Amino acid sequence: MKKPFVSLEQLQEIVKDYPTPFHLYDEHGIRANARALNQAFSWNPGFKEYFAVKATPNPQILKLLHEEGCGVDCSSLTELMMSDRCGFKGGEIMFSSNDTPAEEFVLADQLGATINLDDITHIDFLQKTIGHIPKKISCRFNPGGTFTLGESKEGFQVMDNPGDAKYGLTRPQMTEAFRRLKELGAEEFGIHAFLASNTLSNDYYPALAAILFQTAVELKNETGAHITFINLSGGVGVPYRPDQPANDIAVIGEGVRRAYEDILVPAGMGDVSLCTELGRFMLAPYGHLVTTVLHQKHTHKEYIGVDACAANLMRPAIYGAYHHITVMGKETAPCDHMYDVTGSLCENSDKFAIDRMLPEVETGDLLVIHDTGAHGHAMGYQYNGRLRSAEVLLCEDGSTRLIRRAETPEDYFATAIWD
Numbered sequence: 001m002k003k004p005f006v007s008l009e010q011l012q013e014i015v016k017d018y019p020t021p022f023h024l025y026d027e028h029g030i031r032a033n034a035r036a037l038n039q040a041f042s043w044n045p046g047f048k049e050y051f052a053v054k055a056t057p058n059p060q061i062l063k064l065l066h067e068e069g070c071g072v073d074c075s076s077l078t079e080l081m082m083s084d085r086c087g088f089k090g091g092e093i094m095f096s097s098n099d100t101p102a103e104e105f106v107l108a109d110q111l112g113a114t115i116n117l118d119d120i121t122h123i124d125f126l127q128k129t130i131g132h133i134p135k136k137i138s139c140r141f142n143p144g145g146t147f148t149l150g151e152s153k154e155g156f157q158v159m160d161n162p163g164d165a166k167y168g169l170t171r172p173q174m175t176e177a178f179r180r181l182k183e184l185g186a187e188e189f190g191i192h193a194f195l196a197s198n199t200l201s202n203d204y205y206p207a208l209a210a211i212l213f214q215t216a217v218e219l220k221n222e223t224g225a226h227i228t229f230i231n232l233s234g235g236v237g238v239p240y241r242p243d244q245p246a247n248d249i250a251v252i253g254e255g256v257r258r259a260y261e262d263i264l265v266p267a268g269m270g271d272v273s274l275c276t277e278l279g280r281f282m283l284a285p286y287g288h289l290v291t292t293v294l295h296q297k298h299t300h301k302e303y304i305g306v307d308a309c310a311a312n313l314m315r316p317a318i319y320g321a322y323h324h325i326t327v328m329g330k331e332t333a334p335c336d337h338m339y340d341v342t343g344s345l346c347e348n349s350d351k352f353a354i355d356r357m358l359p360e361v362e363t364g365d366l367l368v369i370h371d372t373g374a375h376g377h378a379m380g381y382q383y384n385g386r387l388r389s390a391e392v393l394l395c396e397d398g399s400t401r402l403i404r405r406a407e408t409p410e411d412y413f414a415t416a417i418w419d
């Protein structure tokens with residue numbers, strides 16, 4: 001069972017202040033989860049989570065994570081600018097971009113961010129762009145092939161295709177890159193890799209860590225580079241479906257610790273700091289898209305029309321992603337009706353759910369669409385002139401705070417040339 005983090009009574013009060021649809025975030029859940037992550041890696045003195053800004057680029061969310069000791073992972077100019085304005089300082093900013101425009105390297109360097117290079121050609125590009133190579137630098141590794149974990153009769157627990165991914169340097173390029181960077185004055189090196197997305201397995205990070213730790217030992221031996229940090233990046237997932245088991249971050253941290261002691265410590269690299277760039281894991285479960293049922297339509301199928309649409313949450317429309325739906329106040333009613341839950345876009349993919357079993361829904365019901373805290377509002381767009389919704393924070397004391405207002409038609413018209 002997936003339970004909303006608000007009750008119907010709370011929500012009925014909240015919608016008096018903020019008309020639906022809106023994204024609601026749970027401060028308590030966000031903080032508790034960030035603390036659990038930091039606790040899980042507290043055995044590593046240099047550990048730091050750099051929150052992947054793209055998941056939820058809201059200044060108040062970033063500040064809240066900053067208070068919990070997190071930095072930020074940026075991959076664009078505006079993400080760097082937002083992080084700077086939110087008060088993140090040099091060492092708290094990771095810049096993991098790809099196909100990077102020159103101006104972004106310039107700003108990342110000005111801010112003192114740690115630059116994570118996506119390609120070997122970016123070494124010379126960076127040198128030319130900012131006039132030097134930073135003393136601390138990182139390279140993104142892509143081992144190619146496929147990455148699998150935990151084969152069983154049902155298939156693999158985790159399977160992804162780094163060989164098809166546009167990111168990162170090959171293994172031979174890593175060696176060449178470290179040699180070149182060293183020649184150009186780099187003194188502290190990091191290694192980054194992102195091999196699988198939204199993993200539901202406590203073994204993903206430990207397996208990735210083992211690969212990176214082994215690679216770090218080899219690179220140190222081959223190039224003499226002083227490797228001071230290893231970045232496990234993102235990829236720890238969340239259970240979108242109610243029957244999926246959640247990851248246990250304490251078990252994950254312990255698994256990484258074992259790999260660290262098995263591989264890095266014997267190689268005399270027991271001072272390496274670890275970092276993560278989690279996005280989804282940090283925010284997805286702590287966001288709800290709150291929407292009201294506007295219409296019921298009985299044609300070839302049964303449709304529930306709500307006031308949110310794919311412009312507020314794109315994942316179901318573009319990936320067929322499952323997002324659980326709770327009909328507020330009917331949590332214990334039997335799910336004996338089958339519905340398509342749709343938005344209003346002139347796009348047949350604008351469906352939050354297809355053939356979903358729900359309790360009998362009535363016009364005016366409030367629906368909570370779960371796990372929208374990451375890549376929810378962030379992926380919003382304005383197709384059909386549907387505007388991006390407000391974002392509201394449910395504070396730890398039970399009060400609410402508007403953390404982004406809804407767009408207005410004036411916002412939508414502002415970039416047009418009218419005459």
Ligand SMILES: *Cc1c(COP(=O)(O)O)cnc(C)c1O
Pocket residue numbers: 052054055073075096097194197198233234235236277278279280281374
């Ligand atoms: C998207 C992204 C992340 C975050 O990934 P999650 O799966 O949300 O944890 C981390 N690092 C980089 C470079 C990314 O592009």
